[in-house]
Amino acid sequence: xxxxxxxxxxLNLKATELRxxxxxxxxxxxxxxxxxxxxxSSEMDLASQxxxxxxxxxAPAPKAQVVGWPPVRSYRKNALTKRPESDATGFFVKVSMDxxxxxxxxxxxxxxxxxxxxxxxxxxxxxxxGVYSEREGYNGSEFAPxxxxxxxxxxxxxxVPWDMFIVSCKRLRxxxxxxxxxxxxx
Amino acid sequence: MDPNPKKxxxxxxxxxxxxxxxxxxxxVPDEVxxxxxxxxxSHKDRNSVSLVCKNWYNAERWTRTNLFIGNCYSVxxxxxxxxxxxxxxxxxxxxxxxxxxxxxxxxxxxxxNPWVVxxxxxxxxxxxxxxxxxxxxDESLELLAKSFPDFxxxxxxxxxxxxxxxxxxxxxxxxxDLFPFEESVEVAQIMxxxxxxxxxxxxxxxxxxxxxxxxxxxxxxxxxxxxSMVSFLSRFxxxxxxxxxxxxxxxxxxxxxxxxxxxxxxxxxxxxIGGGWLSCFPDNFVxxxxxxxxxxxxxxxxxxxxRLVSRCKxxxxxxxxESVNLxxxxxxxxxxxxxxxxxxxxxxxxxxxxQYEDLEISFRNFKDIQALSGLxxxxxxxxxxxxxxxAGLTFLNLSEAALQSVEFSKLLAHCPNLLRLWVVDTVExxxxxxxxxxxxxxxxxxxxxxxxxxxxxRHGVTDSGFLAVSHGCRKLxxxxxxxxxxxxxxxxxxxxxxxxxxxxxxxxxxxxxxDYITNEPMDEAFAAVAKTxxxxxxxxxxxxxxxxxxEYIGKYAKNLETLSVAFAGSSDxxxxxxxxxxxxxxxxxxxxxxxxxxxxxxxxxxYERMRSLWMSACNLTMKGCMLLxxxxxxxxxEVIKDEESDDSQADKVYVYRSIAGPRQDAPPFVLTL
Numbered sequence: 001x002x003x004x005x006x007x008x009x010x011l012n013l014k015a016t017e018l019r020x021x022x023x024x025x026x027x028x029x030x031x032x033x034x035x036x037x038x039x040x041s042s043e044m045d046l047a048s049q050x051x052x053x054x055x056x057x058x059a060p061a062p063k064a065q066v067v068g069w070p071p072v073r074s075y076r077k078n079a080l081t082k083r084p085e086s087d088a089t090g091f092f093v094k095v096s097m098d099x100x101x102x103x104x105x106x107x108x109x110x111x112x113x114x115x116x117x118x119x120x121x122x123x124x125x126x127x128x129x130g131v132y133s134e135r136e137g138y139n140g141s142e143f144a145p146x147x148x149x150x151x152x153x154x155x156x157x158x159x160v161p162w163d164m165f166i167v168s169c170k171r172l173r174x175x176x177x178x179x180x181x182x183x184x185x186x
Numbered sequence: 187m188d189p190n191p192k193k194x195x196x197x198x199x200x201x202x203x204x205x206x207x208x209x210x211x212x213x214v215p216d217e218v219x220x221x222x223x224x225x226x227x228s229h230k231d232r233n234s235v236s237l238v239c240k241n242w243y244n245a246e247r248w249t250r251t252n253l254f255i256g257n258c259y260s261v262x263x264x265x266x267x268x269x270x271x272x273x274x275x276x277x278x279x280x281x282x283x284x285x286x287x288x289x290x291x292x293x294x295x296x297x298x299n300p301w302v303v304x305x306x307x308x309x310x311x312x313x314x315x316x317x318x319x320x321x322x323x324d325e326s327l328e329l330l331a332k333s334f335p336d337f338x339x340x341x342x343x344x345x346x347x348x349x350x351x352x353x354x355x356x357x358x359x360x361x362x363d364l365f366p367f368e369e370s371v372e373v374a375q376i377m378x379x380x381x382x383x384x385x386x387x388x389x390x391x392x393x394x395x396x397x398x399x400x401x402x403x404x405x406x407x408x409x410x411x412x413x414s415m416v417s418f419l420s421r422f423x424x425x426x427x428x429x430x431x432x433x434x435x436x437x438x439x440x441x442x443x444x445x446x447x448x449x450x451x452x453x454x455x456x457x458x459i460g461g462g463w464l465s466c467f468p469d470n471f472v473x474x475x476x477x478x479x480x481x482x483x484x485x486x487x488x489x490x491x492x493r494l495v496s497r498c499k500x501x502x503x504x505x506x507x508e509s510v511n512l513x514x515x516x517x518x519x520x521x522x523x524x525x526x527x528x529x530x531x532x533x534x535x536x537x538x539x540x541q542y543e544d545l546e547i548s549f550r551n552f553k554d555i556q557a558l559s560g561l562x563x564x565x566x567x568x569x570x571x572x573x574x575x576x577a578g579l580t581f582l583n584l585s586e587a588a589l590q591s592v593e594f595s596k597l598l599a600h601c602p603n604l605l606r607l608w609v610v611d612t613v614e615x616x617x618x619x620x621x622x623x624x625x626x627x628x629x630x631x632x633x634x635x636x637x638x639x640x641x642x643x644r645h646g647v648t649d650s651g652f653l654a655v656s657h658g659c660r661k662l663x664x665x666x667x668x669x670x671x672x673x674x675x676x677x678x679x680x681x682x683x684x685x686x687x688x689x690x691x692x693x694x695x696x697x698x699x700x701d702y703i704t705n706e707p708m709d710e711a712f713a714a715v716a717k718t719x720x721x722x723x724x725x726x727x728x729x730x731x732x733x734x735x736x737e738y739i740g741k742y743a744k745n746l747e748t749l750s751v752a753f754a755g756s757s758d759x760x761x762x763x764x765x766x767x768x769x770x771x772x773x774x775x776x777x778x779x780x781x782x783x784x785x786x787x788x789x790x791x792x793y794e795r796m797r798s799l800w801m802s803a804c805n806l807t808m809k810g811c812m813l814l815x816x817x818x819x820x821x822x823x824e825v826i827k828d829e830e831s832d833d834s835q836a837d838k839v840y841v842y843r844s845i846a847g848p849r850q851d852a853p854p855f856v857l858t859l
């Protein structure tokens with residue numbers, strides 16, 4: 001805490017002053033000049049106090065969004081939404097299982113490849129999906145994992161490279177019984 | 187209607203010259219002066235010419251055919267109509283630039299309709315209309331479509347307000363109802379010969395051809411075939427036929443095609459406007475040269491598009507939207523190997539090896555391609571199909587394709603002749619190193635942020651990427667760079683490597699961020715830019731900046747025309763330095779800076795020499811703005827009221843010179859002081 005012994009006779013208002021910023025830090029010239037309007041958050045003022053020479057070792061606080069900043073046009077789509085595997089907030093898809101009373105949701109970002117995904121599905125629904133083969137799909141298993149792609153078609157999980165699957169998968173469905181066997185017989 | 191309204195004979199006495207001496211230019215006959223002036227294209231030069239004397243003013247206004255209006259509210263349609271009688275092409279800009287970033291409320295203005303109404307009355311031979319940041323309603327587009335038989339080119343950049351219906355009208359009326367001139371002359375001559383030979387059958391056939399093309403109710407178009415041959419022939423005498431030809435008053439050699447050649451829609455908002463318009467082009471419409479609908483969201487009829495491309499043999503620019511997939515793209519480009527600019531659709535499709543090969547071959551078949559864009563969702567898997575088209579490429583726009591550095595570097599190895607490159611910062615510094623090594627001729631680089639709101643904490647590009655480009659691309663003169671880290675030292679070196687910058691737009695995305703190594707303000711960086719780049723016309727500053735930056739800008743940036751400032755400066759002095767120091771300043775846009783009334787009022791005389799000033803979230807009050815308005819009556823001082831802010835603060839201020847007086851169409855939240 002700041003001690004203002006220098007201002008002996010003063011009421012030491014500075015020490016008890018209510019202001020934004022970490023305790024013990026100086027309010028720099030620059031901070032005063034950046035207008036603290038209702039749109040920016042206190043985090044922004046924090047960021048501008050780097051003039052104190054502190055290393056920014058902590059993870060950056062979630063920044064408040066200021067209207068019109070950075071100056072990018074709104075139509076310019078966030079290119080990252082096209083690559084959900086790098087989306088830190090998760091890419092959740094619905095998973096339905098034939099015969100189950102309700103659906104589940106999983107985050108595709110969590111898995112690195114098909115093996116991980118299938119294991120997770122097996123765990124979630126207490127079933128055995130088995131091993132994928134290009135020729136026979138999941139033949140031999142009672143279950144077949146399928147997904148709906150961007151065009152609305154139902155595809156067998158495992159045919160395309162994982163990267164491509166991640167981007168085109170909209171939802172999953174684990175088929176069961178004769179329908180599932182049908183795929184394997186093709 | 188007469189395409190060339192004749193200038194009235196105004197006597198031009200030499201005594202009009204005030205100082206009495208006889209200047210040599212007063213002896214130049216008007217016709218000669220006009221002939222010479224008709225060769226002057228630049229509107230800046232023309233504005234200078236018009237100031238010389240009354241003679242030259244008149245000669246200039248009669249010979250101006252291209253109209254450029256940088257701020258639609260600086261002048262009114264009536265004033266323009268009175269001054270310029272012979273306009274064939276118009277470029278018109280509306281809203282202030284910050285409207286691109288949602289800083290202007292909806293319905294602010296810049297409606298093109300009063301202009302279109304005026305053009306329809308006064309410039310019926312208008313050929314080109316290019317609009318930027320204007321609101322264009324469907325009614326305006328319909329009026330446009332129907333009013334100009336010679337209309338050739340429509341360009342809408344960052345415009346809004348229209349939908350499928352408006353574009354529908356443009357497509358439907360893209361062909362003039364009149365018979366193409368060459369053909370009408372031919373038909374007239376043939377008819378005359380047939381009449382002389384008494385070949386009535388032939389005459390009737392010619393008449394049928396011409397009638398089928400003339401929809402207007404002209405006197406010759408309404409005969410039924412029952413009417414007697416004699417009465418028909420009596421109307422079609424030789425003299426009558428030739429008189430019609432003569433009346434058109436256009437020489438055979440000068441006349442150009444009367445149909446639409448360009449439809450160019452760029453940077454449209456995300457509104458879904460529908461895609462039915464493309465199907466409205468008539469089946470016999472073949473003159474299209476430029477078609478750009480890349481920024482429109484909706485799906486268009488691919489069959490209609492394919493037919494259109496196949497019959498428009500002069501098509502040189504084709505930019506489709508994301509709804510067109512790779513298979514469809516392939517079908518289009520085999521029909522148009524003559525393209526000079528191509529904007530692809532989406533690359534997200536699984537191709538068979540055969541399809542991949544076909545696409546590769548098609549791209550290789552482009553002999554004249556200079557610009558490539560689109561490439562939505564392209565992955566490293568399919569990016570190589572375009573390699574065959576890259577050798578001659580001068581402009582590569584990857585701003586919709588989030589490439590990684592590896593695939594990007596491989597691609598660049600095929601593009602040695604690039605002059606302009608737009609990329610997303612997913613390529614990172616490593617990708618920019620490849621730019622430096624592969625593209626020595628590069629003149630323009632734009633790096634856009636994939637993640638502007640920093641939700642995923644990606645690395646993006648930094649000072650080292652920019653440095654790498656500057657080392658390899660010494661001809662760089664235009665840069666737009668979004669980054670999260672920058673140092674003064676890097677920028678100093680960059681401008682030493684590339685002193686010819688005319689446009690330097692650096693955006694350090696965290697507001698008020700200092701040099702990340704020294705923690706100093708970024709003043710030295712922009713001082714170096716101002717000092718070293720003597721040709722600098724446009725500058726955008728960012729990062730932690732004190733008044734020092736603006737002192738340097740005012741002192742050294744003598745050619746600066748446009749300055750954008752955000753979250754910078756320490757006091758009024760900063761803005762004052764710029765207003766006092768930059769003689770060529772035309773556009774100044776400021777947001778979130780500590781500049782107040784004193785700064786605003788220090789630029790009184792300056793604002794009349796500028797196009798506009800924008801200040802938002804600064805320290806301006808209504809009192810200060812009212813004072814400005816009172817002192818400078820020829821400026822429009824507009825305050826956009828924000829419901830939340832209190833009444834004494836002026837949160838968004840837009841100041842511009844105008845000879846049209848205050849806006850007549852201002853919405854309730856815009857106060858003109």
